Amino acid sequence: MKKIAKTAVACLLGAVFALSGCGGTESGGANAVIRTANGADKILQSYDTSTMDGAAFKERFDKVLSDKFSIQTFRNEYESEQIIITPDKNVSSYKVSVGDFKSGANTLSASAFDVRHEYYHRVESIYDPESSMLPGMYPDALIPMQTAQEYGLNTIRAGENQGVYITVKVPKEQAAGTYTGTITVDLDGKAYTLEGTVEVLDYTLPDSVSLKSSVPTQIGYFMNGELNDTQEMYEVYGEALKEYRLGIQYLSSFYPSGSRTARECALYDAKLAVEAAQNISVPSYAIRVFEKSSPQFTDGYVLNEEYFLEYLKAYIDVGTENKVDLFKKAYVYMGNIIDEPDVGMFWDRANYVCRQFDSVLAQAVTYAQSKNAPQDMIESLQGLDNIVTGRYSSKLQDVQTYCPTIDVIGDSATVEDYRLLKESGKDYWWYTCTLPKIPYPTVHIDDNGISSRLMGWMAKEYGVSGYLTWESAYYMEYVNDVSVDLRGIDLYENVHRWPDAYGDGFFFYPGNVFGLGEPIPALRLFTVRDGMEDYEALNDLENRYAAMSAEAGVTLSADGVLNEIYGKLYSNVKTYCTSEDILAAKDSLARLLLLAEKGIAVSGFTLHTDGSMTAEIYSGNGVKVSLNGKELSFTGGKCEVSAQDGFVIEADGIRFDAQGAKVLGWAKTETSDVVVYDGELNPAEDAVQEEEGMTGAVIPANGRMDLSLSKIKVNKDTGSLLVEIYLDGTERVRASVALYGENRSRLLDSVYLHPGNNILRFDRVCDLDWSAMLEAESLIFVFENAQPFSLRTGAVGYTA
């Protein structure tokens, strides 16, 4: 690489060009700096560096630019990299093409690459108060390169950035290996070439889409963009969403009207569902529900039971006739009847509607039984999801599937509460609807693409069953509480369609504006899909561990080692990590999958406060495995291991490093490190004493415990903070946990302590606001306990 860089620098007369040689003609073409960036990083068209914020913003994104075009990917997976072209003169016509990539005798065909021109859109205001992004021209619509050339979009102004989005999807039959090839950038006839690599891993991502999703797409908006509001175009949009592993809400665009009955519409939908139910790429679809007025409620509608039953009967009839369970992927989303009851506080009506749902479902089950429907279909029908947007509330007891915005599931205790709901037979999805805001994951144009990719990882970790948003093609603008028409090219020029959220409500731009018969995707869809693919890979890992468990008669879980990976990416659904962090996490996940392909599992991994790591390694196929260079011996395929200072598994040429998990420092807590207060914040006398080698404490009702961190270093460079606490008794206790230092506190998390030993782990401590705190002095636990209880604190430790 050094040699290439040297040549390039010479060619470009001192420009900071660090990619391949500059071939082609020299006839009047611009000199250009050509760099690369990960597909998730938003590189603006230009930066206003006249302010300190602007300069810092530019610097932040300059840091992610690279001189390497390098992609690591599974087979059957999409991965993207951007080329950022910055010419020193106006470019009247540029184009980018990708040739075949080679690995020995194997060829990764140029046809596997998709090259798109990045269209820039003006973001005038940043509405997310915690966002560190700035106004400017953001890339979003990704126009096929050929189309951009045909419509003359392929120009670049001197000094501005032009992004080119290159996505590779490696065929399922492609041989693993590192492929190299050439990308050609032509600027007004002057050609530059970039050498690129694509590392194809020996693993094929499943076609299946396991995370359900609901993306409403209203046909009524289509005319403004596509000049086409036919069912055919609706299905094109459905297919387009499927390409990004998302499910359109309804399979058809028809509903009962005039003389067209509910039965007719339902039969039409059900027939479409036959194909969708059998297509593993379709994650989910909704069964329509309709509203009706009720004299019982003046604050809104209730469920039209008659229509709903007609729909269910039609699905039962068609499913039975075709021997396909049409309910397994189906769900009901009542956004048109009881949207966000927690916000509108119409608890009674929401519960009433949910009971209506249950009642109709019971009638449908009776009908299905009378029609001799298959038992598995009846069971799916009984379990039909009824999704209600809004968070769990004790006032919404009759809701079956809660769907809060992502930020609601924002701490460990809440995650645990929702998991318990699931165990009790209920379920939960999550959704985005202008909310949440940065630093929570968003699909906003002015958010870096990392957060939307992380949604897939988070959904897997937190057991979220589905993702819902409010619209994919809002070809309108919301002005003064009314949606007004926005048409044609204005849909590209105006992305401020919703008052406080750029990009919310649309994942597409109308292709018809550029002569295409399908919509043009937003960059955000690519990052969402990356996250959905990551979810699928995580899910596949889980499935493989489950299969190995079943085969060997043992219980294997990757949760522990995955926690190490999750902990490097985010904490409590807040996203501050970089694209580099995601690539590292993806690489670790890939290695776990490759090990699993060999029949090797890393189960029960635990990083202890004293820096030790324990796990159980499983090798079902007799493949030799080493830990930190030492070969392991297996009994019945299992080997319990313990390590300090590193955890590197190697087997059959595959090397897995548990994310460099390493405790940099730890200390045992002593009685002098612990102070307990009562609910009035008065020091509790004699509450702390040494017990069985640990520090015991009796916590008064609604008490507080301060745990000194003076023996370890917790600051802006800290990765994770580990705390060992043994809880006496039989009841779990909830606590808010914060770091304290220099008269300031920073909330870390809310957690439950469970009876027995707990290793509490707070990840990405570095993400907290350290601007006014050099080092944390103590950890504050504020408990929610009606009765006093006792606990014992063990060691505290921290990682990088």
Added chain:
Amino acid sequence: MKKWISLILAASCAVSIFAAVGCEQKTEEKPQEYVSALPVISDFESLDEVYARMSFKNRFGKVSLNEDKKYVTSGDRSLRLEVHGDYVPNSTPTLMQVNFTGLERENIPYVDLSCLESVQMDLFNETGAEQTLELALVIDGVTTDYQKVTAKAGENKLLTAEYDVKGLSVGSDMTKAEALVIKFPKAETMEANANLFYLDNLRFTFLDAPPAPIEVVLDENEFCSFDKAYQKYVVQAGGVGPTEGCQPILSINTDLQYCKDYTGRSLKAVLPRGTAPINDGWPYFTFIDKLMDQFDFVSLTEQNADFVFDVYNEGGAYNFGLEAWSDINGLKSGYSFTAKNGWTEVRVSMQEFLGVTKNEQMLAANVTQIVISYGKFDAPDKAFYFDNFRFEFSGKNN
């Protein structure tokens, strides 16, 4: 964006100027045939123009530019309209709207159609059968009655919808024309082919000069008898909420069987089957401002006149609302009445009707509209006949 704005401005100015010229200067300076050929509403040459000025409503189907010369009569392109609709007969109609002045947001002035004679178009009807299109104008926010035109299968050169601008001027300020709406026939079923049309050379023709205005003349105590020729223009259909496709269809009835006392004429109001959502939206008809301006409602209220009219119903009893609206928030009144089978006389005292006040403002002094409204229904169309809207003085206070 700039390019778009200038395009819209150019298009709109052209129409405005030509429309205005049509009335005031053309007879002196331009031969008639030249003027008539000028005001092209659209020649359908660019997609940009289609996006900027046209909208297609209610599951219209698929719209594109055609370059097949077989279906082009002017310029290089025409508009290809593949009309689908929702495949449900008698429900929401498929509408194409051509805004004369670009999008509303551009805040471009209205177009003066005071001299409008007709709207013409070249239409290729590729449905294989004769079809009926309906055209209406949007004048100052109000859609005029639809004019039906019949298109034979195949080419229809200069298909014409003539407008009685003299009559339209009674109820509408023709200098404030906004758009042309064309109702296309929708496909009958999803399985059937869509109705295919090619549209080109859409334009106005103009009269040499604006016609002399019709004066509103009333008999003593008359509000509206529908017996006078101009009175066919004094009612307008409308709706609160989603009422597209089910607003009343209003016409003058000359069949004496449906005229009170078998004399004169009456207003026929056909109430179409409601379109979805049935439980939302209230269609109505109202009387034009020019008629309302004839009355001193304060005086009538002080005299405690009765507001009276007759309604004929061939079917089962049906409920209407009689409402009075003002521009003051909350200052309005409403009564319900039942049109029983046969003739029903509806009578309300003006003191009750317009004597209401809010914040010391009396409705009679501020009333802008008298409205007859009803709820949507999911049943076949209903027809009612209204006659002899009048004031009666019972001798109570006068």
